[in-house]
Amino acid sequence: GAVVSQHPSRVICKSGTSVKIECRSLDFQATTMFWYRQFPKQSLMLMATSNEGSKATYEQGVEKDKFLINHASLTLSTLTVTSAHPEDSSFYICSAPQGKGTDTQYFGPGTRLTVL
């Protein structure tokens, strides 16, 4: 079946640096991808919708300049956490719809970000 991958699976960085997380759809094209954040033992919170060829749509309360999203191709979306701080430490998960017009999603395995 279709797979969504994320890279890296884990990253540790120093406060003030930027970190890029990649989300790829491996055997299908995705004009839309989604980015979620999951705090420990909590639910997933939708951060933004990544749109191929146009600007991302951010949910209320999510800083656009903090979390930069680029949907460079039909199989790749990237999330860059700029000037990371310890409070940005979290589990970031991406997803892509299983097909055009469907709201069923394939989820990536997630990226654990730890900011020291």
Next chain:
Amino acid sequence: AQSVTQLDSHVSVSEGTPVLLRCNYSSSYSPSLFWYVQHPNKGLQLLLKYTSAATLVKGINGFEAEFKKSETSFHLTKPSAHMSDAAEYFCVVSDPRNTGGFKTIFGAGTRLFVKA
């Protein structure tokens, strides 16, 4: 406003006994409803999805859920729990946006423990 409430943060059952994970939702539209499972260090996996075809939805691994509009519920059940069912379960609602596309809202999750 759309919302999803999972009534139990954790549920503990013995192997071979029935499983019931409760979910209530609110939505202004006719939503799609999902149950996803998250095993440690793995991506979310779709268990089942309700659209409008049938109120009783059968999913993978013996799970099923019944949509009850009058109760705004979508509880997940399984007749006999297996040790491998121990995981985090998320009830999810997907609502269409006015601008097109959809928004996915996750419940807080229910941790299922299965005792031998």
